[in-house]
């Protein structure tokens with residue numbers, strides 16, 4: 001976890017605080033009184049970070065929860081006060097009795113931002129607080145493995161972790177994360193995916209352990225690695241020790257072969273719960289379908305109502321259909337990987353974020369299936385999604401790209 005101190009930002013905040021007292025004639029709940037307010041956004045300067053924990057560390061008379069919402073984790077250390085950001089990224093911290101130089105920390109998932117501020121007036125609005133885009137400024141260290149059928153690197157770039165070209169693709173070389181070549185698509189200056197299992201930097205641990213989050217895009221050439229039990233063990237230990245593994249669609253084998261006990265994928269019905277199902281057997285979804293999906297997480301749904309989305313022609317649309325409350329998801333590959341749900345004994349641990357009516361199998365069957373699921377393992381987390389981001393060359397964000405953006409911070 002990164003924990004950087006921004007003295008430059010602190011000076012700016014002090015300046016904002018010192019002049020804000022003259023401007024608080026409006027809504028006292030937003031700026032005046034004894035509240036510290038602000039809005040936490042991604043490095044793109046726009047996308048709100050919902051459900052983040054905001055706190056002032058230390059010990060005082062008694063810690064205070066002053067929250068817009070209780071939908072966030074408690075601070076990972078002792079604190080004087082804490083709050084959660086709402087779906088729009090705003091927070092409101094009760095700073096009654098706190099003054100002088102303090103540290104303010106904002107954390108969501110593997111991301112953390114630290115500011116030094118001077119509470120020299122009763123309360124104030126810090127305005128927009130933008131998450132740093134580099135590991136040296138609060139971002140997690142991320143690796144993205146390229147694949148033939150998905151481009152999570154573009155979703156990250158659109159969050160501000162890189163620049164995009166006029167087709168909405170990451171401009172190679174601008175990424176603030178490490179790219180690994182999973183499909184012979186990058187020039188030789190980029191390492192191949194399998195090298196992440198080696199100890200290239202000589203710290204006696206496989207280099208995957210250098211990362212807070214590893215994304216494996218759909219369609220790599222490296223599923224053969226999963227028949228090597230030492231590689232499976234490296235992946236399992238990486239998550240056990242706090243790593244996050246985000247996997248899309250056909251790469252589901254990087255979930256099922258490594259963590260078989262959590263998700264029941266489609267078919268391989270005679271495989272015992274704790275054993276890996278037959279590789280690739282769940283890849284039986286019908287292609288080119290669109291589903292009207294239900295968002296099962298309330299904070300995600302509220303966030304989706306706030307952010308902007310486009311359709312595949314790059315025209316603005318509501319991310320959540322205002323009349324149905326559902327989200328259109330398209331871009332399913334023929335033979336996408338289908339989940340049935342959690343294995344019964346893991347029902348309390350597997351979280352379903354998105355589900356929808358879909359078609360799958362031969363002959364074609366239909367039903368409601370989970371489309372995005374996650375589970376904790378050790379100190380880390382695993383996320384799997386059945387759908388894609390690479391459907392169209394657009395500079396805006398499809399609803400499913402927004403969903404994946406949200407989950408980058410889960």
Ligand SMILES: [Ca+2]
Nearest residue numbers: 199205206207
């Ligand atoms: Ca190493």
Ligand SMILES: [Ca+2]
Nearest residue numbers: 250251253280
């Ligand atoms: Ca596969």
Ligand SMILES: [Ca+2]
Nearest residue numbers: 260263264265
């Ligand atoms: Ca399984």
Ligand SMILES: [Ca+2]
Nearest residue numbers: 265266267268
């Ligand atoms: Ca199964």
